[in-house]
Amino acid sequence: MKSEFTRSPEKIIKTKEREIFVFDIEGKNIDYKVVNEFGDEWLKFYEHDDDLVKKGGEEYFDILNNQIVNSNTYALDIGCGTGRWTKYLAPKVGFIEAVDPSNAIFAADKLLENIKNVRLSKASIETLPFADETFDFVMSIGVLHHIPNTRQALIDCVKKVKRGGYFFIYLYYNLERRGPFYKALFKSSDWVRKIVSRLPGRIKHFVCDVLAIIFYMPFILVGRFFKFLGFKDLAKRIPLHGYQNRSFFMIRNDALDRFGTRLEQRFSKKQVVEMMEAAGLTDIVISPGIPFYHAVGKKK
Numbered sequence: 009m010k011s012e013f014t015r016s017p018e019k020i021i022k023t024k025e026r027e028i029f030v031f032d033i034e035g036k037n038i039d040y041k042v043v044n045e046f047g048d049e050w051l052k053f054y055e056h057d058d059d060l061v062k063k064g065g066e067e068y069f070d071i072l073n074n075q076i077v078n079s080n081t082y083a084l085d086i087g088c089g090t091g092r093w094t095k096y097l098a099p100k101v102g103f104i105e106a107v108d109p110s111n112a113i114f115a116a117d118k119l120l121e122n123i124k125n126v127r128l129s130k131a132s133i134e135t136l137p138f139a140d141e142t143f144d145f146v147m148s149i150g151v152l153h154h155i156p157n158t159r160q161a162l163i164d165c166v167k168k169v170k171r172g173g174y175f176f177i178y179l180y181y182n183l184e185r186r187g188p189f190y191k192a193l194f195k196s197s198d199w200v201r202k203i204v205s206r207l208p209g210r211i212k213h214f215v216c217d218v219l220a221i222i223f224y225m226p227f228i229l230v231g232r233f234f235k236f237l238g239f240k241d242l243a244k245r246i247p248l249h250g251y252q253n254r255s256f257f258m259i260r261n262d263a264l265d266r267f268g269t270r271l272e273q274r275f276s277k278k279q280v281v282e283m284m285e286a287a288g289l290t291d292i293v294i295s296p297g298i299p300f301y302h303a304v305g306k307k308k
């Protein structure tokens with residue numbers, strides 16, 4: 009089912025599991041510092057257990073159905089990181105290409121051990137080695153908000169989708185649904201991010217672990233306590249409620265993701281829809297569930 013590459017890789021790296029195809033990642037719409045930092049992050053946090061992949065996958069892909077993704081689907085995961093969502097989708101599709109410009113691709117190689125219907129390539133959105141209109145389903149989860157020009161990146165990703173195929177995206181939301189307390193909390197945490205994300209590697213990783221304990225855990229523990237007492241609605245109103253059923257490993261990983269990344273952008277629901285339409289998508293569905301916003305659209 010896999011297509012021919014549109015050009016030859018610069019290098020092919022043979023690992024225990026497979027061959028990894030390495031393409032250049034030169035481009036205008038890429039932040040190399042961000043990419044390198046993600047490489048470090050994912051090499052540290054690649055051991056996602058099956059339960060985490062299952063729970064996270066069910067949350068993200070609540071808006072998919074058998075028409076969008078099935079055993080005949082040729083899929084592409086752009087900015088796959090550790091390949092955790094490739095892993096979730098692999099049993100549900102015919103074949104999936106997983107692509108990332110960072111060294112995270114080697115973490116994906118380990119996480120996707122024994123999964124045969126996957127091919128891994130080191131490439132960026134601008135250097136994807138596939139012809140336009142190749143895929144039935146393309147996804148990019150938590151990637152395009154870390155790219156200088158999100159709108160253009162979205163257009164470039166959608167080019168790879170066949171007419172009548174689907175594009176799935178997760179972009180950070182701009183907190184438009186939140187009250188003033190939450191927004192103020194976010195604003196101050198964003199200042200912390202701007203400082204922490206510029207620290208050297210090891211110190212940054214350590215500081216993010218500390219933040220996971222002193223910033224994330226108090227909210228999460230209060231929320232879990234309310235849940236334990238049966239006050240589920242109240243628990244949902246506590247900041248970071250999405251982490252109340254997550255492992256500490258995932259919380260540390262997300263603390264590094266959140267505070268360790270120097271470039272992030274946030275979007276309103278209206279902006280997400282508008283960018284998806286501008287890329288040529290229709291029948292857009294934005295999930296009402298967390299994480300906000302994840303959406304799917306059909307290519308015209």
Ligand SMILES: C[S@@+](CC[C@H](N)C(=O)[O-])C[C@H]1O[C@@H](n2cnc3c(N)ncnc32)[C@H](O)[C@@H]1O
Nearest residue numbers: 038043046087088089110112132133149150151
């Ligand atoms: C927050 S991680 C998300 C990884 C994965 N999709 C997930 O949800 O676990 C963002 C990923 O985007 C990748 N990335 C950054 N710039 C990119 C670009 N220009 N093209 C493709 N991927 C890029 C990074 O290397 C990183 O692995």
